[in-house]
Amino acid sequence: MTAGNTGRKRPTISDVARRAGVTKGAVSRALNSGTGVSTGTRERIRLAAVELGWSPSYAARALNGKPLGTIGLVVRRSPEILDFDAFFPSFLSGIESVLSGEEHATVIRFVPDAQTEAATYERLFGDRFVDGFLVTDLRVDDERPAMLHRLGAPAVVVGAPEGSSDLPTITNDAEEAIRGLVRRFADAGHRRIAHVQGDRHMLHALQRRRHWEQAMGEFGLEPGPVEHGGYTIVGGAQATERILARSGDERPTAVFYGSDLMAIGGYSVLGEAGLAIPADVAVAGFDDIPLASFASPPMTTVRSKHRALGSAGARILLDMLKGQAPPLSTVLTGELCIRDSSGDPV
Amino acid sequence: MTAGNTGRKRPTISDVARRAGVTKGAVSRALNSGTGVSTGTRERIRLAAVELGWSPSYAARALNGKPLGTIGLVVRRSPEILDFDAFFPSFLSGIESVLSGEEHATVIRFVPDAQTEAATYERLFGDRFVDGFLVTDLRVDDERPAMLHRLGAPAVVVGAPEGSSDLPTITNDAEEAIRGLVRRFADAGHRRIAHVQGDRHMLHALQRRRHWEQAMGEFGLEPGPVEHGGYTIVGGAQATERILARSGDERPTAVFYGSDLMAIGGYSVLGEAGLAIPADVAVAGFDDIPLASFASPPMTTVRSKHRALGSAGARILLDMLKGQAPPLSTVLTGELCIRDSSGDPV
DNA sequence: CTGAAAGCGCTAACAT
DNA sequence: ATGTTAGCGCTTTCAG
Numbered sequence: 001m002t003a004g005n006t007g008r009k010r011p012t013i014s015d016v017a018r019r020a021g022v023t024k025g026a027v028s029r030a031l032n033s034g035t036g037v038s039t040g041t042r043e044r045i046r047l048a049a050v051e052l053g054w055s056p057s058y059a060a061r062a063l064n065g066k067p068l069g070t071i072g073l074v075v076r077r078s079p080e081i082l083d084f085d086a087f088f089p090s091f092l093s094g095i096e097s098v099l100s101g102e103e104h105a106t107v108i109r110f111v112p113d114a115q116t117e118a119a120t121y122e123r124l125f126g127d128r129f130v131d132g133f134l135v136t137d138l139r140v141d142d143e144r145p146a147m148l149h150r151l152g153a154p155a156v157v158v159g160a161p162e163g164s165s166d167l168p169t170i171t172n173d174a175e176e177a178i179r180g181l182v183r184r185f186a187d188a189g190h191r192r193i194a195h196v197q198g199d200r201h202m203l204h205a206l207q208r209r210r211h212w213e214q215a216m217g218e219f220g221l222e223p224g225p226v227e228h229g230g231y232t233i234v235g236g237a238q239a240t241e242r243i244l245a246r247s248g249d250e251r252p253t254a255v256f257y258g259s260d261l262m263a264i265g266g267y268s269v270l271g272e273a274g275l276a277i278p279a280d281v282a283v284a285g286f287d288d289i290p291l292a293s294f295a296s297p298p299m300t301t302v303r304s305k306h307r308a309l310g311s312a313g314a315r316i317l318l319d320m321l322k323g324q325a326p327p328l329s330t331v332l333t334g335e336l337c338i339r340d341s342s343g344d345p346v
Numbered sequence: 347m348t349a350g351n352t353g354r355k356r357p358t359i360s361d362v363a364r365r366a367g368v369t370k371g372a373v374s375r376a377l378n379s380g381t382g383v384s385t386g387t388r389e390r391i392r393l394a395a396v397e398l399g400w401s402p403s404y405a406a407r408a409l410n411g412k413p414l415g416t417i418g419l420v421v422r423r424s425p426e427i428l429d430f431d432a433f434f435p436s437f438l439s440g441i442e443s444v445l446s447g448e449e450h451a452t453v454i455r456f457v458p459d460a461q462t463e464a465a466t467y468e469r470l471f472g473d474r475f476v477d478g479f480l481v482t483d484l485r486v487d488d489e490r491p492a493m494l495h496r497l498g499a500p501a502v503v504v505g506a507p508e509g510s511s512d513l514p515t516i517t518n519d520a521e522e523a524i525r526g527l528v529r530r531f532a533d534a535g536h537r538r539i540a541h542v543q544g545d546r547h548m549l550h551a552l553q554r555r556r557h558w559e560q561a562m563g564e565f566g567l568e569p570g571p572v573e574h575g576g577y578t579i580v581g582g583a584q585a586t587e588r589i590l591a592r593s594g595d596e597r598p599t600a601v602f603y604g605s606d607l608m609a610i611g612g613y614s615v616l617g618e619a620g621l622a623i624p625a626d627v628a629v630a631g632f633d634d635i636p637l638a639s640f641a642s643p644p645m646t647t648v649r650s651k652h653r654a655l656g657s658a659g660a661r662i663l664l665d666m667l668k669g670q671a672p673p674l675s676t677v678l679t680g681e682l683c684i685r686d687s688s689g690d691p692v
Numbered sequence: 693c694t695g696a697a698a699g700c701g702c703t704a705a706c707a708t
Numbered sequence: 709a710t711g712t713t714a715g716c717g718c719t720t721t722c723a724g
Binding site: 022023024025026029036037038041060062063064065127 | 709710711712713715716717718
């Protein structure tokens with residue numbers, strides 16, 4: 001139990017000032033910069049504040065343009081992704097792990113469309129309700145970096161390719177892992193390797209596809225059919241059906257899914273079609289969600305460091321808020337996890 | 347793009363007032379209650395506000411004791427649970443699904459200990475940084491309901507037994523499902539059915555245990571050994587080792603784990619011990635995480651409605667904030683999901 | 693119905 | 709080193 005202020009009004013700096021025998025101004029200085037006050041009175045003021053159980057008013061501080069100690073996360077997706085998607089919970093976990101040490105809170109807002117999204121960023125920062133933003137799910141032609149720049153809002157982009165904006169960016173680099181995956185498929189004799197791309201508006205989906213295309217080229221393979229699965233289980237299932245609908249010798253013998261979830265959808269369609277993994281069709285996913293290693297067969301996938309993306313993003317944003325110049329680019333490297341679903345090289 | 351206020355100061359009600367040819371007071375009334383202003387001027391004021399791209403200042407509003415449109419979630423657990431635990435992501439998902447429709451944001455704060463926890467609640471609400479709280483993970487002798495009452499903070503408790511506090515409570519009632527589970531075990535001839543309890547400080551862990559004990563009694567069985575697994579995978583594994591360490595005819599033939607995660611830990615220990623599920627040891631979990639149906643064998647478990655708990659909690663809290671009297675008790679019923687791990691009744 | 697003015701808790705000049 | 713005084717943007721009396 002703190003001071004027993006059982007319900008009465010909270011003390012203000014005026015109360016503290018009175019008790020310490022000084023004025024509000026002195027209290028404000030003593031409690032903030034600490035300069036412009038003699039050591040003696042500063043201590044007297046500090047003591048008075050503690051005795052009264054005083055704590056600062058966020059609102060009054062904010063009204064004077066002071067930072068509140070909050071970072072904003074505005075997410076333009078269905079709240080359900082928290083339940084299904086691999087990224088967000090881990091990402092949030094990473095953020096919170098650094099914020100819980102600092103005196104910072106996270107403000108989360110899910111928005112349905114671009115217009116609400118823009119308005120939310122503007123309001124949140126316009127009134128300094130948040131000190132800065134962590135930006136995820138960067139889209140092709142995303143207008144947020146420009147808007148945030150215009151607003152003058154501190155922000156770091158997480159999970160986007162290097163150079164995709166002029167904001168400090170944390171990249172989830174899976175190029176080498178994807179190359180390793182394609183090599184493995186190629187070594188096993190696969191020629192037609194399909195790709196199921198996630199949400200086509202997302203930069204990370206595009207990037208995974210590019211890496212796949214590039215690796216295919218390097219191994220002298222024609223980038224096989226590409227289907228879109230929207231990063232969902234059903235999307236992955238439907239994409240797989242479209243792939244299977246191809247006639248005999250055009251049908252891919254391996255599929256690289258842009259997310260584990262889509263690959264799970266693929267598993268069920270392949271199973272119903274009587275196709276064995278990896279004997280008939282080899283499969284690989286992306287993310288390495290817990291389920292991947294428990295699936296049957298255990299799924300080969302590219303592990304991306306969701307938590308680390310969150311913690312690195314939060315760390316850098318916090319440093320920016322303290323006035324430090326952020327690294328413009330930070331790269332975390334994805335790792336290839338070989339399991340049974342991709343089969344063995346010959 | 348909204349109004350092209352490219353970086354200059356945001357308009358205030360003074361600006362709106364000037365443009366509409368009235369005073370600040372009139373603007374405030376027009377934009378809030380709407381009363382005390384003629385329809386004509388109100389429209390004029392509204393128009394001026396829109397033209398100027400005005401939006402209210404959270405800080406100034408808060409300074410006058412107005413609600414900000416935020417609900418608080420303070421969590422005294424390691425941020426890692428977001429990554430591993432089944433509950434939080436889904437719960438948050440439920441919350442966000444109702445909040446995204448309303449003009450509300452979620453403020454999340456992870457705290458390490460009881461002292462920080464208390465201070466966080468006090469500060470957050472003391473300054474009306476949040477309008478109310480959603481309280482989870484109610485512990486035995488939890489002091490938060492009393493504190494929240496003392497603060498006068500609107501709050502609803504989620505996932506706790508009915509009557510565990512005098513706050514409006516949303517209960518995850520699994521009594522019948524657990525009874526059904528024990529019945530199934532009993533019908534299959536099991537006599538010694540162990541229980542692996544979650545975090546012993548948590549009310550929900552205690553509640554699951556009580557339901558199990560009661561059901562055991564109803565079927566004339568002695569509540570077998572109880573081990574503690576702390577709701578983690580390793581905890582569940584260790585608890586399972588302790589169970590297996592028992593001598594021959596004292597060794598349980600079935601285990602009811604207080605969470606799927608702990609059961610997963612159990613799976614691996616049982617497997618390493620060369621024990622088949624369910625032939626040698628029958629297993630059931632609790633939660634129904636996605637992984638449960640993908641485990642091998644697929645896991646029998648009690649499905650609890652995490653998302654629904656979040657959405658119901660948010661819904662009720664929002665109603666309270668609007669002045670409605672909340673239902674003191676809301677009950678969601680858990681559902682038994684029979685899969686292979688529990689074996690067949692004879 | 694509308695205007696004027698006080699004040700919410702705090703910061704930041706500006707005096708002294 | 710300390711006190712004094714304006715505000716920050718808004719709500720809410722209280723007059724008119």
